[in-house]
Amino acid sequence: MATRTYTSVVTPDTIALNALIFGYAGHSLVTPHAPLQQLWWTDERIQETVTREFVISRLRPNERNMLLRPLAFGDGLTDDTYLDWIMEKAKRFFLVLAECGVSDQIFGVIDDSWDDDDLPIPRDTIERLALAYENDETLNNKFYTTQFQFLLRELRQGLHINYAKNEHVPMEDVHRLPPSTTLQRWPRVHRPKRPDEVFVRRGFKLGEEDDTENVTETEFHADIEAALALPHEHIAPVWATYSAKGFGYILSPFVGEHTLISFIEHRTPPQYQRLPKCDRQALLVTWMHCLASTVAYLHRNGCSHTAIRPSNIIIDSQNNISFSDIGSIRTFQADKKQNVEEVYNYGAPESHIDSHTPSSENSPVEPPSTPSTSSSARSRSLSRFGKRSSNGSKSSSSDSISSTDSGKSRSWKEAAIENTSSTEKADIFSLACVFLDILTFLLKLKQVDFIKHRSSKIRDYSSKNTKTMRVDSSFHYNVAKLFSWMNSIEDAALAEKDPIFLGIPHLLRLIRTMLSPNPTLRPSASAVCTRLYEIMAGCCGIDRFHC
Template sequence: MSARTLTNVVNDQTVALNALIYGYAGHSLVTPQHALQQIWWTEERINEKVTPDFITSRLRPNEREWLHRPVGFGDLTDDTYIEWILEKARRLFLILAEIGESDRIFAVVERAWDDADLPLQMEDIEKLSLANRRDDQANARFYHTQFSFLLRVLREGVHIDYAPNEEIPLEYVMELPPAVSLQHWSRVHLPKKPNEVYVRRKFSLGTPDSPDAYVDDYLMDVESAKMVGHDHIAPVWASYTAKGTGFTLTNFVGQHTLKTFIDHRKPLQYQRVPKPQRRYLVLNWLHCLADAVATLHQSGFCHSGIRPSNIIIDERNNIAFSDIASLETFQRDKKPDPMDAYVYGAPEAHISTAPSEPDTPAPAPNIGTVRKPSSASKTSAGSSNSSGSQRQKLTKTPTSDFSGFNFGFRKGKKPVKPRSRIHDSEQADMFSLGCVFLELVTFMLKKKPHEFIKHRSSKQKINAGGKNSRVDSSYHANLERVESWMKVIEDAALAEKEDAFRAMPYIMNLIRGMLSRNPNMRPTARDARDRLLDILLNYTSIPDVHCGAHKHDIGVATSSNSGSDRASTISSLRPSSVSTMSTMSTISTASSDADTIRFSTTSSNMRVSSILNSYTDRSTLSGISELDDDDASTYTVGRSTPAPIDMSYESPRRAPQPPTPPVSPRSPKSPASPDLDRSPSPSSSTATYKIKPWNKPFLLLP
C-alpha cells in the first residue's frame, strides 16, 4: 500500500469510525492506542459541572433574579432557589439543561423535589408542563435523559433495584484468574476505582412462565448470607437487581479453588511464602475453616456443600468458602459436579433411611446395574436394531408447525429434580470437612493428589447424578482404604524434621473422628476447632493462629473469669514444655468443659431466627427439632425481637415479609450424644489407634 493510499484510509473520519466500532481511538485501524473512557456522572463530576456560573449561564437575565429569592415555601426553609439547586437538585438541573428546559427548575424546587426523587415517573414529569409549550416530546426526552445522569453507586451492605434504563456503575476487569476451572463469575470495579475489584455473580429471578418465581428466595438468601459474617466465608458486599436478574458482589476475589490449588501442586502464590511458613499456612487453614463452619452452625445454618471446589483462595493465600451451599440461590449460577458431591458426601446421605447399628459394615455405594450386551439383529440394510445403540427414529406429531418434530439429534431435557435436604446436618458437614482436612494434609506432605485418589478407589460401577464411573473414589464407601492412607501420612510425617509435622498424629486422630461412620460419634465444629487450637499451640511453634480468638462466636460470655477466655488468650496457652499423650487427653477434656458456654437472653437476639423462620415453607431446614432438655440448660434461644440488620435498601424495593411460624435455629442432634461426651472414633468402631511418640529434637520458641 502506497503512502498516499494509506493517507486516504487513515484520517480523522476512519479513526473516529474505528473508535465507534471497536471502542478504541488510535492512529490506525490496525493498532488502536487508547481506550475510550466511559463517562460516569458521579457525585464528584456533577459537583464540578453544576456551579453557580453554569446555572446562571443556562437562564435568561430575568430568570437569574429569581435565583437569590427565597423558595415558594419559605415558611419551612430559609434556602434560596440557587442554594436549593446546589445542595439538593444538581442532577435535576443538569437534566433540564440537557433537554433545553432549564427555566423549569423553579417549578421543580417549588414542589420540593430533589435528586433523591430520581428517577421520576411520567405522571410526575407531566406536572412540570414541559410539553405544553413548544415541544410535545419534552416529557419523553426528560424521562429517558434522566437515566444518563442518574447514577446510584453501589455501597457496602446496600441493595438497589435498578430501573430498566438506568446505568449500572460497574466496569469489567479484563483479567482471568489463574484457575480456569473457577466458575464463570465476572470481575468488575466501580467507576474511577480500578484497584477495588469485586466478583459479580448473576442469578435468574424466574422462569419464562413465572418471571418473579425466585425473587423472594433471592432476597431472603442474600439477607441470610449478609447476616453470617466471617472472614473465611466470602461476603455479600452489595447486591442489586436489573432487568429481571439478581446480582451479588463480593470483595473476596478468588484466584484458585482449593481443588485447583492442590492439583497445581506448586501454585506461584504458595511458592512465594518462605518454606517454614508454608506448613503453618496450611495448619492455619485447617483451624480457620473449622472456625467458619462453627460460626455457620451457631447461626443455625448447615453448609451442605463442603468440598474443595467450593473453597476459594485469593492471591494473598487467604482461604474462604465461596458461599453457603444450603442457600439455594447461590447454587443457581454454578455448574455443579454430581460426582464431586458424591465423593465428599457423608455415608448417611447415600444409604436408605432405615436405621442402622453403629457396628454395621460400610454401606454399599449407589452402584449402577451391569450393562448387558444386546443381541443385535441386522436388517437388510445392515443397520443394527440393538436397544443400546439404536438411533432415534424420525417421528412427526400431527401439528401444523415443526415444534413436535424430532430430528433425532438431541434428546429431550429431563426436568430438574428439587434438591433433597433430608441428609443436611451438622454431622454431615463435619464428615465433608474431614475429607477436606485430609486432602490439605496430603498436600502439606507433598503427596500427589492422584496417588491418594488411586489409593482409596475401588473398582465398582457407580452412577451419581447421571454421571457414570467404573471406579468409586468416594470417602464414605472406602473408609478402610482412607484409614490406610492416613497411616501413610503419619509415617511420612514422622520422617520429617520440621516443627509443623509434630502435630500431625494428633490432627490425624481428629480427622478419624470426623470421618466416623456413625454421625453421632463425630465431633462438633466447635470441638474440632478448639482441639485444633490446642494441638497447634501445644505441639508446634506456630507464630500466630488467625482465628485463635474466636471473635466470630455468637453470644459468648466475655467475663474475665470465664473458661472461654482460655481460647481467646492465645499467649497464655502455650506451655513451656511439650506434654505427653496423657497430658494432651487432660487438656482436651478441659477444652470440652470450657466449651459449655451460656447464651444470655440479650445476646440470643443476635441469632438469625427472623431469617430462619422464613424457611418454614421450604425444605432447607427440614427435620430441625427443638433443643433437648439437656441442652436447654446450656443454650437459651431468644424468640423475642430480633437484632437489627445492618443493611440498607434503595427504592424501588419492598422486602418480603417473613412467615410467622417459628423454627428452631439448631440443627438436629441426637440426645444420646451430647457435646461433652463426644470423642473421636475411628471409621471402624472396633479399631483402636495409638499415636507414635515423637522421637525428633524439638525446639519450642518462647
C-alpha cells in the same frame, strides 16, 4: 519539536483509546482499562460541575440576567433568585435540560415549582414541563431517558437497591480473570472512581412466587438476611445487594483467585510460592483450623453447611481461605454448576444409603483410634472394615442409587445431590475429606495418585446390564483405602525434618475419628477445632492463628 519515538507514542492511554475507537475496548483482556473509566454523574461530580459559572455558560447572554431576578412565585416573601433555586434545589434538573439542549427552559420549570425531588418524572407527565413551544415527543423521550444518567443511586455497605428498568447501575467491570475457571463465571466489578475496591458479583434469576426452578424475590431477600445473620471471617461476606431487570445480585469483597481444588492442582500458585518454605507449611495447617472454626461457628448457631467440598472453598491473592457461601442457603447455590461427582465423592456414608444395592456380608467396624506404621498393623486396620462381597458392594456405603415412587432406578449421579445429608455429623465427614486433600498437598503427594489409590470398580446397578462396572472414587465407599493412604502420608511426614511435621500423626489420628462410618462416633466441630489448636500449638510449633 521533540522526536517522537515508538515508546512515546504506544502508551497505555493510546492503546486504550485505539481499542475504544475500534470498538473492542470492552472485550479485550489485554487492553489497559484504567484510562477507559466510565464517567458517572455521582453526587460528588454533580456538586463539582454545577457551579455559578457553569450555569451562566449554558445560557444565552439575554437569558443570564434572569438568573438574578427574584422568583416569580415568591410574591415578595423570599429573596431567593432563580440562580439560588438552581444551586440549592435543581442542579440535576438543569443538567438534564442542558443535555437535551433546552437549558433555557429552566425558568419555566422553576416557575412551576419543579425541583430535583420530583425526578424521575414519569413519561406521561413530561409534557407538562413544556420543553418546547409545541409538544415534541422526540424531545420528551430524550428527557425521559436522559434524566436517569443524573439519578444514580450508589450502593453502600449493607444496602439493597431495587433499580428500575431505565436506571443505570453504577458499576464497572474489572477486566481480569482469576486463574480458576470455576470462579470465572463470577465477574469482578468496582464502583465509580474506586477501581481499587474490587467486588465479586453473583447474579441469580428471580422467578415468580409460583416458580419452582428459580429463586423468588421473597426467597432472595430471606436468604440474604440468613447469610447476614451468620457473619464469619472465613465465609465470603455479603457487602451489598441489588436487583435489576429480573435478576438479584450480591457483592462480596472476598475476591477469590482459586478454589481449593484448583489451588492444589495448580501446585505452584504465585501467591503461595512467594512465601518462605516454613510459612507455606504453616499456612496449609492453619487453613485446617480456619475451616474447622467456621464449621463449629455454624453448628453453634444451629446451621449445617451441607456442601463442604473443595469447589466451595476459595482462596484469595493474599492466601486467605474462605467458604464461598453457606451450602444450606438455597439462593447461593442457584448460580453454581453442580459437579455431581464431587457432591457424591465428598458426601458422608449416611448420605448415600441405597436399598437397591445388595448388602455385603460383613458390617463395618470403627477405625482404630491410633495410627499404625507397621505392615501387620496396617493389614489388621484394613481387614476390620470388612470384605467386599462378590458383587462388589460394601456394607458401609453403597452405589448411591435411589429409586422413585414408581420403583424405577436412577443413576448414582442423579441421586447424589438429593441424597446429601444436612446433619452436622455429615459436615464433619466432608471436612475430614478436605483435610486429607490439604495434607496430601502439604506432603507433596499427587492428588491424582490419591484419587487412583482410593478408587474401586463396582457394579453399576442403575444400568440395565447388571455386569456394567464403574469406578467409584468417593471417600465414603473407600474408607479402608483412605486409611492406607493416611499411612503413606504419615511415612512421608516421618521422613521430613521440619518441626511442623511432628504433628502430622496426631492430625491423622483426629481425621480417622472424623471419618468414622458411624455418625454418632464422629467428634463435634467444636471438639475438632479445639483438638486442632492443641496439635498445632503443642506439636507443630505454630503460635499464630487466624481465628
